[in-house]
Amino acid sequence: MKQISKIGLSLVAMAFITVTGFANSKQSVSDESIGLRKTSVDAEDIVKPSVTKYGKAAPGTSHKIKRAFQDAPPMVPHDVEGMLPITVNDNQCISCHMPEVAASMGATPVPKSHFTNFRPLPKYDGQTFDKTVDDMKNETAIKEQETLVNARFNCSQCHAPQSEGELVKNNFKAVYTKKDGANKSSWSGSKLTEGLDTLNDK
Ligand code: HEC
C-alpha cells in the first residue's frame, strides 16, 4: 500500500513539474500568433483578419506577376471590377484575351491548351450514352478545336486576382524547368500528351 502511494505521489510531482516546465518554457506559443486571425482562439467577437487588397490597376496598366511554378495558371494582375461573375452572356475576359485580339490589347493570348478538349465525347445512338474510353486504363481523349473549350470558359475558376494582404510570409521559391517559365506557359504541342496513355481523338 505504502509503495503504491509513493509511486502515486511521484507521478503527481512529475506531472506538476512538466506542466510548470511548459508554462515557463520560452518556446511556448501564444494562441494569438498561430492563426491568420491574430486574436485569441477564445475571442470570437474581436476577430480581425488582415484586409484583402486586390490590385486596382486597369488592364493595360498593371504588371504581370511571376508564375508560381512552371505552367501554373497566371494570376490576374489587373482590376476585375465589373467583370465578375462571368456569365454565359457576359465574359469580358475573352474580349481581350482571345488570340485574335490579344496582341492589339497588349494582353497574353489564351494558350493552345484552352483550345484542346480533354473530355472524351460519349457515343450516343439516340437512346443511350456509351463511354469511349476505359477509365481503368487511365485513358483520356485529346481533341484540338477552333473554338475555346467550354471547360475553360469560366476563367476565374483557375485564374484568381492577386491580393496584397499581410497574411503569412511566403518562403516558396519556384524552380522553373524552362528559362522563361516565370512569364510563359510551355504546355502545348506534344507536351500536352507527355506521359499520358492517350487515345488520340483528332
Ligand atoms: C480590357 C482588356 C482586358 C480584359 C477585359 C481582361 N484582361 Fe486580363 N489582361 C489584359 C492585359 C492588357 C494584361 C497584361 C497586363 C497589363 O498590361 O495590365 C492582362 C493580363 C492578364 C493575366 C496575366 C497574364 C500573364 O501572362 O501573366 C491574366 C491571367 C488575365 N489577364 C486574366 C484575365 C481574366 C480572368 C479576365 C476576366 C475576369 C481578364 N483578364 C480581363 C487585358 C484584359
Ligand code: HEC
Ligand atoms: C481549368 C482551369 C483554367 C481555366 C478555366 C482557364 N485557364 Fe487559363 N490557364 C490555366 C493553366 C493551368 C495555365 C498554364 C498552363 C497552360 O498554358 O495551359 C493557363 C494559362 C493561361 C494564360 C497564359 C498563357 C501563356 O502563354 O503563358 C492565359 C493568358 C490564360 N490562361 C487565360 C485564360 C482565360 C482568359 C480564361 C477564360 C476564357 C482561362 N484562361 C481559363 C488554367 C485555366
